[in-house]
Amino acid sequence: MATDPRAPEPLSLATFTQGIWKENPVFVMLLGLCPVLAVTNTATNALAMGLATLFVLLCSGVLVSLLRKVIPKQVRIACYIIIIATFVTIVDYAIQAISLDLHRALGAFIQLIVVNCVILGRAESYASKNTVINAFVNALGMGVGFTLALLCLGVVREILGFGTLFAIELFGASFQPWAVFALPPGGFFALAGWLFLFAYIRKRRAAAQSEETHVA
Amino acid sequence: MSPDSHAFIFLNAFLINNFVLAMFLGLCPFLGVSGKVKTAWNMGLAVIFVMIVSSVCAFGINHLLVRYNLEFLRLICYIAVIASAVQLVEMFVKKFSPALFRTLGIFLPLITTNCAILGLALFQTNREYDFTQCLAFSLGAGAGFTLALVLMAGLREKLELADVPDTVTQAALSLMIAGLLSLTFMGFAGLGG
Amino acid sequence: MFDLLSFLRPSGTFSHGIHPAENKHYTAHMPIRRLPFAPELVLPLSQHFGAPSEAIVHPGQEVVRGEPIAKANGFMSVPLHAPATGRIKRIELMPTAKGPRTPSIILEVYPGDSQEVRYDFPRDYTTMEPADIVKAVQDTGLVGLGGAAFPTHVKLSPPKEHKVHTVLLNGCECEPFLTTDHRVMLEYPEDLIRGTKILMKALGAERAIIGTEENKMDAVAAIQAVLPADGSIEVRAVPTKYPQGAEKMLAKALMGVEIPSGSFPSSVGLGVFNVASTAELGALFPHSQGVIERVVTVTGPGIEKPGNYLVPIGTPIGFILDQLGFAGSANTLIMGGPMMGGSVSSLEVPMTKGSGGLLVLTEQILEQQHELSTHPCISCAQCLDACPMHLNPSQLGKLAYKHRYEDMQSDFHLMDCFECGCCSYVCPSGIPLVQYFRIAKSSLREQAARERAAAS
Amino acid sequence: MSTAGHKVVLHTSPHLRETPSVKVIMRNVVWALLPIVAFSVYQFGISVLALTFVCVGTCIGVEHVACRLSGKQSTVNDWSVTITGLLLALTLPPGFPLWMAAVAAIAGVGIGKLFFGGLGYNIMNPALIGRAFAQAAFTAPMTTWVPIMAEDRFTQFIPSTLTLPFLRPESIQPWLASVAPDGFSGATPLALMKFEQVPTESLSLLLGSTAGSAGETSALLIMLCGAYLVYRRMMDVRITISILVVAALTTTVFYLINPDTYPGPLFMLCSGGMMLGAVFMATDMVASPVTPLGVWIYGGLIGFITIIIRLFGGLSEGIMYAILLANACSPLISSVTQPRRYGAPSKKGTG
Amino acid sequence: MSDETPNVTAPALPSSRKLITALAAIAMISGLLVAVTFQVTAPVIKKNQQEALERAIFQVLPEATVAANFQLEGGQLTALTAEQFADANVFAGFNAENQLVGVAMEGAARGYQDVVRILYAYDPAQEGILGFTVLQSSETPGIGDKVETDDAFLANFNPLDARLNEAGDALANPIITVKNGRKVNPWEIDGISGATITSTAVANALNESAATMLPTLMANQDALVAPKGTD
Numbered sequence A: 001m002a003t004d005p006r007a008p009e010p011l012s013l014a015t016f017t018q019g020i021w022k023e024n025p026v027f028v029m030l031l032g033l034c035p036v037l038a039v040t041n042t043a044t045n046a047l048a049m050g051l052a053t054l055f056v057l058l059c060s061g062v063l064v065s066l067l068r069k070v071i072p073k074q075v076r077i078a079c080y081i082i083i084i085a086t087f088v089t090i091v092d093y094a095i096q097a098i099s100l101d102l103h104r105a106l107g108a109f110i111q112l113i114v115v116n117c118v119i120l121g122r123a124e125s126y127a128s129k130n131t132v133i134n135a136f137v138n139a140l141g142m143g144v145g146f147t148l149a150l151l152c153l154g155v156v157r158e159i160l161g162f163g164t165l166f167a168i169e170l171f172g173a174s175f176q177p178w179a180v181f182a183l184p185p186g187g188f189f190a191l192a193g194w195l196f197l198f199a200y201i202r203k204r205r206a207a208a209q210s211e212e213t214h215v216a
Numbered sequence B: 001m002s003p004d005s006h007a008f009i010f011l012n013a014f015l016i017n018n019f020v021l022a023m024f025l026g027l028c029p030f031l032g033v034s035g036k037v038k039t040a041w042n043m044g045l046a047v048i049f050v051m052i053v054s055s056v057c058a059f060g061i062n063h064l065l066v067r068y069n070l071e072f073l074r075l076i077c078y079i080a081v082i083a084s085a086v087q088l089v090e091m092f093v094k095k096f097s098p099a100l101f102r103t104l105g106i107f108l109p110l111i112t113t114n115c116a117i118l119g120l121a122l123f124q125t126n127r128e129y130d131f132t133q134c135l136a137f138s139l140g141a142g143a144g145f146t147l148a149l150v151l152m153a154g155l156r157e158k159l160e161l162a163d164v165p166d167t168v169t170q171a172a173l174s175l176m177i178a179g180l181l182s183l184t185f186m187g188f189a190g191l192g193g
Numbered sequence C: 001m002f003d004l005l006s007f008l009r010p011s012g013t014f015s016h017g018i019h020p021a022e023n024k025h026y027t028a029h030m031p032i033r034r035l036p037f038a039p040e041l042v043l044p045l046s047q048h049f050g051a052p053s054e055a056i057v058h059p060g061q062e063v064v065r066g067e068p069i070a071k072a073n074g075f076m077s078v079p080l081h082a083p084a085t086g087r088i089k090r091i092e093l094m095p096t097a098k099g100p101r102t103p104s105i106i107l108e109v110y111p112g113d114s115q116e117v118r119y120d121f122p123r124d125y126t127t128m129e130p131a132d133i134v135k136a137v138q139d140t141g142l143v144g145l146g147g148a149a150f151p152t153h154v155k156l157s158p159p160k161e162h163k164v165h166t167v168l169l170n171g172c173e174c175e176p177f178l179t180t181d182h183r184v185m186l187e188y189p190e191d192l193i194r195g196t197k198i199l200m201k202a203l204g205a206e207r208a209i210i211g212t213e214e215n216k217m218d219a220v221a222a223i224q225a226v227l228p229a230d231g232s233i234e235v236r237a238v239p240t241k242y243p244q245g246a247e248k249m250l251a252k253a254l255m256g257v258e259i260p261s262g263s264f265p266s267s268v269g270l271g272v273f274n275v276a277s278t279a280e281l282g283a284l285f286p287h288s289q290g291v292i293e294r295v296v297t298v299t300g301p302g303i304e305k306p307g308n309y310l311v312p313i314g315t316p317i318g319f320i321l322d323q324l325g326f327a328g329s330a331n332t333l334i335m336g337g338p339m340m341g342g343s344v345s346s347l348e349v350p351m352t353k354g355s356g357g358l359l360v361l362t363e364q365i366l367e368q369q370h371e372l373s374t375h376p377c378i379s380c381a382q383c384l385d386a387c388p389m390h391l392n393p394s395q396l397g398k399l400a401y402k403h404r405y406e407d408m409q410s411d412f413h414l415m416d417c418f419e420c421g422c423c424s425y426v427c428p429s430g431i432p433l434v435q436y437f438r439i440a441k442s443s444l445r446e447q448a449a450r451e452r453a454a455a456s
Numbered sequence D: 001m002s003t004a005g006h007k008v009v010l011h012t013s014p015h016l017r018e019t020p021s022v023k024v025i026m027r028n029v030v031w032a033l034l035p036i037v038a039f040s041v042y043q044f045g046i047s048v049l050a051l052t053f054v055c056v057g058t059c060i061g062v063e064h065v066a067c068r069l070s071g072k073q074s075t076v077n078d079w080s081v082t083i084t085g086l087l088l089a090l091t092l093p094p095g096f097p098l099w100m101a102a103v104a105a106i107a108g109v110g111i112g113k114l115f116f117g118g119l120g121y122n123i124m125n126p127a128l129i130g131r132a133f134a135q136a137a138f139t140a141p142m143t144t145w146v147p148i149m150a151e152d153r154f155t156q157f158i159p160s161t162l163t164l165p166f167l168r169p170e171s172i173q174p175w176l177a178s179v180a181p182d183g184f185s186g187a188t189p190l191a192l193m194k195f196e197q198v199p200t201e202s203l204s205l206l207l208g209s210t211a212g213s214a215g216e217t218s219a220l221l222i223m224l225c226g227a228y229l230v231y232r233r234m235m236d237v238r239i240t241i242s243i244l245v246v247a248a249l250t251t252t253v254f255y256l257i258n259p260d261t262y263p264g265p266l267f268m269l270c271s272g273g274m275m276l277g278a279v280f281m282a283t284d285m286v287a288s289p290v291t292p293l294g295v296w297i298y299g300g301l302i303g304f305i306t307i308i309i310r311l312f313g314g315l316s317e318g319i320m321y322a323i324l325l326a327n328a329c330s331p332l333i334s335s336v337t338q339p340r341r342y343g344a345p346s347k348k349g350t351g
Numbered sequence E: 001m002s003d004e005t006p007n008v009t010a011p012a013l014p015s016s017r018k019l020i021t022a023l024a025a026i027a028m029i030s031g032l033l034v035a036v037t038f039q040v041t042a043p044v045i046k047k048n049q050q051e052a053l054e055r056a057i058f059q060v061l062p063e064a065t066v067a068a069n070f071q072l073e074g075g076q077l078t079a080l081t082a083e084q085f086a087d088a089n090v091f092a093g094f095n096a097e098n099q100l101v102g103v104a105m106e107g108a109a110r111g112y113q114d115v116v117r118i119l120y121a122y123d124p125a126q127e128g129i130l131g132f133t134v135l136q137s138s139e140t141p142g143i144g145d146k147v148e149t150d151d152a153f154l155a156n157f158n159p160l161d162a163r164l165n166e167a168g169d170a171l172a173n174p175i176i177t178v179k180n181g182r183k184v185n186p187w188e189i190d191g192i193s194g195a196t197i198t199s200t201a202v203a204n205a206l207n208e209s210a211a212t213m214l215p216t217l218m219a220n221q222d223a224l225v226a227p228k229g230t231d
């Protein structure tokens, strides 16, 4: 891989954690937003979607990394897409076998994992250039980061939209749910809200830091 | 209007269950290419175009797959065939209408493999639309995408001149606009029912 | 605002514009009177649009009233004449209304002198060739007294491809408070008609229309009494509305034509001149005299004795205020009218050829308005409905706020704005739109100049 | 007096201004809204009074706190947020739980206005965003109507009004039975028309003796209050006119096709939120186009969409969504209808 | 070149044979993987589907212990095997004594947001509808989904009159929704206030399905027999 500008990365803790916080695919990179918004009206759906994506990320990451010396550059994207589509199909059937209700709730979005930019992006920019172990760890980090982000939304939307969490009633029958969070606009609002919150925290932290340096 | 009529299929994909604002399909290009109204128009045209191409392709392939009982290969085939069909058409356009290529061309690679296109193919298969229904569906979906994109771009251009608080990032702003648009489009629920 | 029925009303005016309180009652009825000579007159060499004049006197030299003291520096320039008999004291940098200090001739007036104009060489325009008239007009040092101080003779030599058929005389005086042109039309109608004929001759125009606003019907009557019998000159009153006096608006009102963006009136066969300029021409030309004084409306709530005064060019503002008395300890002094005039920074600033008004506004009046300037644009569209150029000041203002000057120019025609101030006047958010536009224009001009410099 | 010691104050032109400031305009809109609020209180009693106070109070509170947090000077004294509160209250059902009204107010001012930078920068009508949010979040309470002129409306709250925060409102059926023993249909004139083809008399619509949102009752009163603003030149009447005209025309077309299923134009104009929306909400200048032609298009769009939703949509009322949609379109409308400037070269010339 | 794009020299292509081989190999691997997965999961999925259907059937026919699949087409009622459930449109429920307790059929109509699909139970003995369950809907949570939970609404179905007319070729009275609290006749559905549209969708689905299915179904009542060989 002499032509590659980026040398394979040594394995480190950051390989795993960058996907969770610093390069979180949803909150930072804003990738793969369609499933993030479409299937997070309940925490269960969010978790299932997250795990499905995680699975595809891991498998495709490992396979792409394994085959990285074999696949010719010119057809690499096509190969990645075929690999990803394979694992997505597998996940799709697996979920149908596990629970039809879940499959119905997630709808076409399981199959749409194929086009999720996170996965192809990882395959192209990381797995194809790094060792299998690294690819695995990195994909795990990304997948966990993606799942956590989905959960962040799913939890908020389910609690507000239905008054439940993982289908367990939280507040009793007289609770008034805020149905808007179960509806499409609520998805946008919740994600915008999280982004706002993170920006606010970041700003506060930056302010605190600059004050510190000022004092020092 | 009957749920199977072409007019209703169009209207449903266009307004009632707008692809972007209600179905959450194609959000990445929606957020990425909605900064300028002019770009948004061109992008919208490109999407309509690709949607029709892929809808037709998907319809044909599905026919074959069903005939040979190979439905489990559907996803792989869709994605491969749509991508190559768009590539082919792209080459064709580049050759015969460089002007058209300059307006649409840059967007084509961006959209060939995104949720909106694949979602369209999957939905039309699930709903068992016939050929003309597929056309109505893809036109409606493309028009709905374009409408949402252009409205969004107009609002974002307007907000470029606003004093938006600095804790509101560009992404949060776009998502909030999308949320409000989505809230607005709820008014079309049940239209034509 | 929200003028629903504008399209039903007969034209005869332009569309949009505003109706500010006229405030002409302070001075409209007061005949023109002479103001005493200040002990020292300050004569900037650049009182007009174009190249500064070149001094032809030296300190210590004695001059008589009416004698040329500076000569034109090229075609785009005019000479300067001594407004009083006296002695040249110095030639040095002095403050002017526009701000920066410029070279000026300082003339010490002889207090005992009778101050008669003895500089007088008769000539007859009817026998002169147009080219000679143009040259003679330049020698009078006449510049547009309507505000822009554009040399009049330059306007008499339009580009070859333009044929001027009609001369429009601008007697609208749409600015509130000012009554200079009104009094001139009322008191010197013969001079005005003579001036008009000179202009027509110079331009080869068949026709002239004197346009004024409906609030000056007495002036219309005065002029009608002296109109030539052949009907080549007529006088017409148009609805009172600001900025009716802008030449583009006047052309629309009187002729129903629009002067194309970026062109001179001559491109549609028109020549537009202020009535005071024309009357001055009519008075000076037959005697080959130069401009040495002009009528100035000194007015405003801050002035004790408002009126229309014949003021020698170069009289410092401080002297006028001392003569006429003023109220309050802090005032804004405006050269010109409240809509377009600029406020001056020092009492030493002299009256020049272009200044037809001195408006004194007290600090309280201005403070009452400061309450306004607090809000962002609320898109109320009042400014769009006011802008006589049919621009979009709302959008221009928002772009200016974000320093997007290029977009203002390319997409929203910033350069068509003539800074009339209608938009600022109506803006309920108190946005200083005109100020923004001025800054934007000068920034763009500077940039263009830099680019030109870099290219060459 | 001598010029010695005289201070010269610099100022840029134009030196005089004579327009009412934003504050004065907004204050006058508040005046114009007060009679409508008063009439609503008269019809529905103290519940609407409480609703108004909660909406206005919350709106003002949210704006004040947000300004504080972002270190800006509080902008509540420009009165615009008071209008938002009043209009929001007028668009809610009279017995709407107060805590939900507060949520609607927070949503309206928070995500509808402050998120985008406050006065002048909002992209849609904040009061309507508050209502749309509430409609999507608390749909059932948003479609629970009560009869006017209930016997003890000045001494008793409608039971749902005082629902505790985060809880569902209790059923108002027993209360309804006690105040309207002869059977209150529980439907607005629009819902009656849409779902049961029962028309309501035009006179009652004009006078407002029908059920509905707090402020969507008397078309006549709303027109009068709007006329005051038009007279003071503080409202763009072109928008109102175009909405009403296009709505009437659209209705007439369908009415002529089939007078049995489709209502007539008078009914359409006077029922529901049409009047309040056309007079007070579509005219919010911030979210409407600025160009003269754009304003007509904007109004026409609202009128047309409203009628289409009313006649063919799932909902009985469409003015709110129509206004929000037209708000979203207004930047586009403005940009394609830029006025032709004075002296612009003819189209061919520009090349 | 007429094209404006700069002419970049492409990197030397490896032989196309290599490209095609790589692609084909990948495609083969993936095809294999997918095929295997499909083989493994297909029976489980089918079982799941069948179970889901039966759960729905037993939900609307709580007294039934066995269900049988039938296909009603062209005026004919044909018995199907348990595996052919995908082709069935009539499901008969029998109790422990092998007595017919009711028939479940599907109906669909436009609701507030999208089409509402329901499975409803019809009792030929009482000529009435016993209840229904929602198979698919995207109605608003908290509003439209009340049709499944609202007690007053469910009380409409004990049973809802769906008698055929004298000739037996149409419903005697069309099933309609009336505004909440206005029900007077046994064939009317008392709508949920605030969810009139979804209530109407249920009525429309019932009315349309009943009107088309019932005449033939009642004519072929005798074919509705319990499946043989079940215990």
Ligand SMILES: Cc1cc2nc3c(=O)[nH]c(=O)nc-3n(C[C@H](O)[C@H](O)[C@H](O)COP(=O)(O)O)c2cc1C
Pocket (backbone or CB within 6 Å): C143, C144, C145, C146, C147, C148, C149, C150, C170, C171, C172, C173, C174, C175, C243, C244, C245, C246, C247, C248, C272, C273, C274, C275, C277, C278, C340, C418, C419, C420
């Ligand atoms: C906003 C605006 C208002 C004007 N109003 C007047 C006016 O009332 N009277 C006038 O003579 N010139 C007015 N002018 C200047 C005229 O456009 C024009 O330059 C002038 O009449 C030419 O005559 P002059 O060169 O003799 O001054 C105005 C210009 C502008 C931009």
Ligand SMILES: Cc1cc2nc3c(=O)[nH]c(=O)nc-3n(C[C@H](O)[C@H](O)[C@H](O)COP(=O)(O)O)c2cc1C
Pocket (backbone or CB within 6 Å): D020, D024, D027, D028, D031, D032, D034, D035, D228
């Ligand atoms: C129904 C109604 C009630 C009003 N009540 C008051 C009032 O109580 N106090 C008041 O100052 N103006 C009230 N006004 C407005 C006044 O008539 C007047 O127009 C306004 O105060 C002028 O204020 P401005 O000059 O600041 O615009 C009311 C207007 C209307 C239409």
Ligand SMILES: Cc1cc2nc3c(=O)[nH]c(=O)nc-3n(C[C@H](O)[C@H](O)[C@H](O)COP(=O)(O)O)c2cc1C
Pocket (backbone or CB within 6 Å): B186, D135, D136, D137, D139, D140, D143, D187, D191, D195, D314, D315, D316, E112, E113, E139, E140, E141, E143, E144, E145, E192, E193, E194, E195, E196, E197, E198, E199
């Ligand atoms: C966000 C939103 C969601 C709605 N969802 C439903 C629904 O799921 N089912 C329904 O019948 N009506 C729904 N509606 C419509 C109204 O709640 C109600 O049906 C309509 O106004 C008729 O009122 P009525 O049932 O009291 O006559 C919804 C309305 C909104 C604004």
Ligand SMILES: Cc1cc2nc3c(=O)[nH]c(=O)nc-3n(C[C@H](O)[C@H](O)[C@H](O)CO)c2cc1C
Pocket (backbone or CB within 6 Å): D025, D026, D029, D080, D081, D083, D084, D085, D087, D113, D118, D119, D120, D121, D122, D125, D126, D127, D128, D234, D235, D236, D279, D280, D281, D282, D283, D284, D285, D286, D287
């Ligand atoms: C005629 C008029 C109508 C208005 N209508 C509304 C309205 O419907 N909703 C609202 O929140 N504010 C309204 N306002 C107030 C103000 O424009 C609003 O608070 C801004 O939209 C906030 O940026 C209105 C103001 C005027 C002058």
Ligand code: SF4
Pocket (backbone or CB within 6 Å): C146, C147, C172, C173, C174, C175, C176, C178, C181, C245, C246, C336, C337, C340, C356
């Ligand atoms: S306002 Fe300006 S243009 Fe009008 S008369 Fe006065 S100086 Fe001339």
Ligand code: SF4
Pocket (backbone or CB within 6 Å): C386, C387, C388, C389, C390, C391, C393, C416, C417, C418, C419, C420, C421, C422, C423, C424, C433, C434, C437
């Ligand atoms: S100052 Fe310029 S933008 Fe403003 S009204 Fe006058 S011409 Fe129009």
Ligand code: SF4
Pocket (backbone or CB within 6 Å): C415, C416, C417, C418, C419, C441
């Ligand atoms: S562009 Fe405006 S400021 Fe510049 S010269 Fe022309 S009118 Fe004057």
Ligand code: SF4
Pocket (backbone or CB within 6 Å): C376, C377, C378, C379, C380, C381, C382, C383, C384, C393, C394, C397, C423, C426, C427, C428, C429, C430, C431, C433, D290
């Ligand atoms: S700039 Fe001023 S006048 Fe123009 S729209 Fe904005 S607020 Fe209104």
Ligand code: FES
Pocket (backbone or CB within 6 Å): A031, A032, A033, A034, A035, A115, A116, A117, B025, B026, B027, B028, B029, B114, B115, B116
């Ligand atoms: S995730 Fe849908 S377009 Fe990227």
